[in-house]
Amino acid sequence: MNYNHCFDELHEECGVLGIYGVRDASRQAFLALQALQHRGQQACGIAVYGHDGAIRIHKGEGLVKDVFSETALVGLPGDILIGHVRYPTTEVGGMENIQPFRMSCRAGCFALAHNGNIVNADSIKGRLETLGHLFHSTSDSELFAHLIGEQKTGDWITRIMAAANQLDGAFSTVLLADGVLYACRDKYGFRPLSIGRLGSGYVVASETCALDALKAEFLRDVEPGELICIGPDGLKSFCHSQCPGRRMCSMEYIYFARPDSIIEGCGVHIFRKRTGKLLYEEHPVPADIVISVPESSMSAAIGYAEAARLPLEMGLLKNMYVARTFIQPAQSMRDIGVKMKLSPVRSIVKGKRIAVIDDSIVRGTTSRQIVKMLRDAGATEVHMLIASPKYAWPCFYGIDTGTKEQLIGSDHSEEEICRYIGADSLHYLSEQALFKASGRSGLCTACFSGNYPTDLYNGA
Numbered sequence: 001m002n003y004n005h006c007f008d009e010l011h012e013e014c015g016v017l018g019i020y021g022v023r024d025a026s027r028q029a030f031l032a033l034q035a036l037q038h039r040g041q042q043a044c045g046i047a048v049y050g051h052d053g054a055i056r057i058h059k060g061e062g063l064v065k066d067v068f069s070e071t072a073l074v075g076l077p078g079d080i081l082i083g084h085v086r087y088p089t090t091e092v093g094g095m096e097n098i099q100p101f102r103m104s105c106r107a108g109c110f111a112l113a114h115n116g117n118i119v120n121a122d123s124i125k126g127r128l129e130t131l132g133h134l135f136h137s138t139s140d141s142e143l144f145a146h147l148i149g150e151q152k153t154g155d156w157i158t159r160i161m162a163a164a165n166q167l168d169g170a171f172s173t174v175l176l177a178d179g180v181l182y183a184c185r186d187k188y189g190f191r192p193l194s195i196g197r198l199g200s201g202y203v204v205a206s207e208t209c210a211l212d213a214l215k216a217e218f219l220r221d222v223e224p225g226e227l228i229c230i231g232p233d234g235l236k237s238f239c240h241s242q243c244p245g246r247r248m249c250s251m252e253y254i255y256f257a258r259p260d261s262i263i264e265g266c267g268v269h270i271f272r273k274r275t276g277k278l279l280y281e282e283h284p285v286p287a288d289i290v291i292s293v294p295e296s297s298m299s300a301a302i303g304y305a306e307a308a309r310l311p312l313e314m315g316l317l318k319n320m321y322v323a324r325t326f327i328q329p330a331q332s333m334r335d336i337g338v339k340m341k342l343s344p345v346r347s348i349v350k351g352k353r354i355a356v357i358d359d360s361i362v363r364g365t366t367s368r369q370i371v372k373m374l375r376d377a378g379a380t381e382v383h384m385l386i387a388s389p390k391y392a393w394p395c396f397y398g399i400d401t402g403t404k405e406q407l408i409g410s411d412h413s414e415e416e417i418c419r420y421i422g423a424d425s426l427h428y429l430s431e432q433a434l435f436k437a438s439g440r441s442g443l444c445t446a447c448f449s450g451n452y453p454t455d456l457y458n459g460a
């Protein structure tokens with residue numbers, strides 16, 4: 001099986017937003033997209049449906065606060081919009097890939113944006129190119145748009161349903177056409193998408209933290225395989241594909257989502273705290289203090305320290321102003337990146353046996369650097385505890401972690417990884433504990449188990 005296949009393509013880890021019937025919608029979007037900023041810092045955009053029926057777009061590279069000046073927001077009048085933030089990947093940049101996209105077909109002009117990765121994109125794109133379709137970007141959103149436009153007849157709902165039904169993989173998509181907001185999720189529900197009420201209007205967002213930012217009242221999640229349509233008659237629901245079984249991405253809970261978000265009924269902070277507690281139950285280590293790797297493992301570290309009745313200390317300090325290391329293309333740059341991002345607090349770690357809690361090990365860069373910096377700062381023992389199972393398989397559903405060859409867990413045992421990172425011991429959470437922490441079934445755990453919920457369409 002060629003696991004590198006999908007990495008030739010665009011991997012978008014993003015956040016999406018939709019607003020319907022809210023005055024000054026672009027200002028609200030400015031706030032909500034900032035609440036989703038952790039889901040994407042490379043680029044962002046807003047497409048507004050104006051009172052004159054035109055769809056206006058403003059988008060650019062950078063953070064929401066930098067892309068949307070006062071002038072830009074004034075230039076986006078209207079009560080209905082979609083918005084997007086995009087994660088930085090090493091592979092595909094460029095203005096042509098920044099969402100939302102505005103397209104037009106026989107049914108009229110529309111805009112759309114998505115989060116996720118379509119696994120049968122190649123075959124659909126190949127078929128469309130044979131028919132003469134021209135593509136401007138490598139984004140799955142453009143593919144979705146072509147499928148909508150390809151339908152010979154039908155209203156927007158019929159078109160979107162027919163398009164969504166052909167796509168396999170992960171997508172949480174928002175769409176705007178003729179003054180109506182549409183939102184849909186793939187049939188497995190890999191990526192989150194929640195609906196809230198704001199006054200007499202609605203907000204749809206990748207995470208509930210964006211609803212909270214607007215003081216919108218959480219209504220419910222968009223269901224896997226569901227298309228919702230919000231227009232003058234309120235909210236209507238349609239089924240574009242039968243759900244074969246829920247498969248929410250477990251990495252959303254482990255790493256990606258904001259701790260104050262609630263995903264399909266399970267609070268992210270609570271989930272992470274429980275993984276910390278279960279990690280202690282599975283792997284109690286001889287330690288004087290517990291420390292987290294700021295910030296994503298903080299909740300798990302709280303859980304571990306509470307269960308172990310050990311002090312939770314600030315052994316590592318994060319420099320907020322350094323870009324994320326994970327996405328640096330060269331390994332040497334990643335090593336430097338970790339050193340610049342994290343510093344040990346010598347007075348805390350000196351002479352101590354330390355239990356370090358991190359949420360995951362992907363390439364091993366962070367853990368290796370952390371162990372070294374803690375030892376250099378005088379730690380007597382460093383035990384690395386990971387609040388998720390061993391990450392061993394690439395993700396094809398929109399979390400960009402690299403190829404199989406780049407994942408240290410893919411061909412190394414726990415003992416080998418422990419030796420590589422130089423820790424006194426290394427322990428992972430069991431998959432069983434991951435389910436227990438979530439209090440739910442129906443999670444995707446393919447990057448830990450290799451059990452992909454979908455076909456991968458790569459000649460496997």
Ligand code: AMP
Nearest residue numbers: 255296326360361362363364365366400
């Ligand atoms: P690595 O240094 O390659 O082993 O990456 C592990 C670190 O990256 C951990 O501290 C995680 O918090 C973080 N991480 C895990 N998954 C991702 C992801 N998809 N994108 C960016 N960072 C991640």
Ligand code: SF4
Nearest residue numbers: 249250395399444447
């Ligand atoms: Fe999430 Fe892993 Fe499944 Fe990808 S493979 S969707 S990262 S759980």
